[in-house]
Amino acid sequence: MGLFDLFKSRPKNTAKTAKERLLIIVAQERGAHSAPDYLPLLKRELLEVIRKYVNVDPDAVMVNVQREGDQEVLELSVTLPDKD
Amino acid sequence: MGEIIVVTSGKGGVGKTTTSASLACGFAKRGKKTAVVDFDIGLRNLDLIMGCERRVVYDFVNVIHGDCTLKQALIKDKRFDNLSVLAASQTKDKDALTQEGVAKVIDEMRNEFDIVICDSPAGIERGAFYAMYFADRAVVVVNPEVSSVRDSDRVLGIMSSKSRRAEQGQTPIKEHLLLTRYSPDRVEKGDMMSIADVEEILGVKVIGVIPEAPEVLSASNSGVPVILDEQADAGQAYVDAVARLLGEDRPMRFTEPKRKGFFQRMFGG
Numbered sequence: 001m002g003l004f005d006l007f008k009s010r011p012k013n014t015a016k017t018a019k020e021r022l023l024i025i026v027a028q029e030r031g032a033h034s035a036p037d038y039l040p041l042l043k044r045e046l047l048e049v050i051r052k053y054v055n056v057d058p059d060a061v062m063v064n065v066q067r068e069g070d071q072e073v074l075e076l077s078v079t080l081p082d083k084d
Numbered sequence: 085m086g087e088i089i090v091v092t093s094g095k096g097g098v099g100k101t102t103t104s105a106s107l108a109c110g111f112a113k114r115g116k117k118t119a120v121v122d123f124d125i126g127l128r129n130l131d132l133i134m135g136c137e138r139r140v141v142y143d144f145v146n147v148i149h150g151d152c153t154l155k156q157a158l159i160k161d162k163r164f165d166n167l168s169v170l171a172a173s174q175t176k177d178k179d180a181l182t183q184e185g186v187a188k189v190i191d192e193m194r195n196e197f198d199i200v201i202c203d204s205p206a207g208i209e210r211g212a213f214y215a216m217y218f219a220d221r222a223v224v225v226v227n228p229e230v231s232s233v234r235d236s237d238r239v240l241g242i243m244s245s246k247s248r249r250a251e252q253g254q255t256p257i258k259e260h261l262l263l264t265r266y267s268p269d270r271v272e273k274g275d276m277m278s279i280a281d282v283e284e285i286l287g288v289k290v291i292g293v294i295p296e297a298p299e300v301l302s303a304s305n306s307g308v309p310v311i312l313d314e315q316a317d318a319g320q321a322y323v324d325a326v327a328r329l330l331g332e333d334r335p336m337r338f339t340e341p342k343r344k345g346f347f348q349r350m351f352g353g
Contacts, residue, residue: 013274018230019281026237026285033241 039063046076054080086117086197088190089329090219090257092243094235096206098227099264102300103322104203105133106311107223110326112167113311116198119158122172123215124205125180131171135307136161145173148185154192163312168197178210186214208242216243221258223291223329227265228277236261237286260291262325267296268341279339292325294318295338 043063050056060079065072091104101122108120121144122130131137142157147170154170161167170189173180193200204215216222222243226236243257244250250257263279270276279290294300299316303309311322317338324334 015228015271015274015277015281018277019285022230022233022285025234029234029237030241033238 036065039065050078056081086194086200087221088194088200088202088219089221089223090202090204090216090243091223091225092204092212092216092239093206093225093232094208094212094239095227095232098225098232099294099300100206100225101130101133101203102304102310103223103225103262103264103294104130104201105309106319106322107326107329108134108167108169108201109161109164109309110311110322111199111201111329112161112164114326114330115166117166117196118164118199118201119168119170119193119197120201120203121170121193121215122203123181123211124172124203125211126172126174126176126178127205128172128174130203131159131169132307133304133309134161134169136169137307140171143171143173144189145175145177145180147189148180148182154189154196181210181214183214183217187218190218208238212239213242213246216257217246217248219243219247219257220249221260221329223260223262224286224288225262225264226282226286228263228271228282233277233282233285240286240288259288260329261286261288262292262294263290264294265296266293266339268339272341279336291328292321293336293339294321294325 043061046063047056047058047061050061056078062077064075066075091100091107093100104120108118111118120130120134122128125145131140136159139159142152144157146152147154147157158168158170161169190200202215202219205211224236224239226232240259243259247257249255261282263282267276271278279293283290295317297316297318299313300310300318303313310316310319313319321338324337327334
């Protein structure tokens, strides 16, 4: 770095940005790849059953497997449509 | 029984073949009977980096097909008589590697050598899969850069679920990271992720840090693995990595910026 470089604007700390982005994407991808294979089918069938009673959107059903210590928790959430 | 070490990365161009060649020479220099195998079928290059490209007669696929014996296909290194190279085939046939074929060759090599280094191709296709499938240990070569780190994580995931050790419920492949093209100056300025950053993201320990250095290109130009360049920082960093892989405790070198003199700091250079 020379004398004149001191007057140039310093670049932002891009390494920190890289690390933050990677921590998020890596966690997300690890989750996706370790999820059981039956999840998509389970989600589709659940949606069919729910639709017999309530007309919900395909995106309204969320199925997730979460690991809490040694336990695996199957989390299911259904957003019901607004009543107008 | 020899140990199988895969050198892999997912991403291309990060230094897998450079690393395979240097580790192989390093182990041989330390007295281990070593072989290094090129799994990049169709894109043979390890022979060039090792400097034995004109002595390739038979290759990996020839051995699998039974066209020759393993012994005939192994190329003896001119520098170390306990080091051999098995070249990749230049065939375009994607199905040239079969699980039974690779298993047969690897098992035979395991009996013959102390250490067998499998130089993986880039990607996660067949060649890369078989390079890691039989491994006892893995050296994942990673650049401190977003795409390389992400791909390394994918490869680590595949190894932990799809390798032979994983399938047979044995102790998992022992994983190490090897950081290449590391630039301490840029890390200090905040332009490059540090050793600790990469370790934290991937959850695996770094076994060696190879600084970005012009000698790496000169070494591949001349077919002399950079580990044999005793003047080069990169060469010494590989010597350290080999020692650590052999279980020795060595402090990291070349990971701090070199302090410049007053004039260099004032006027650049």
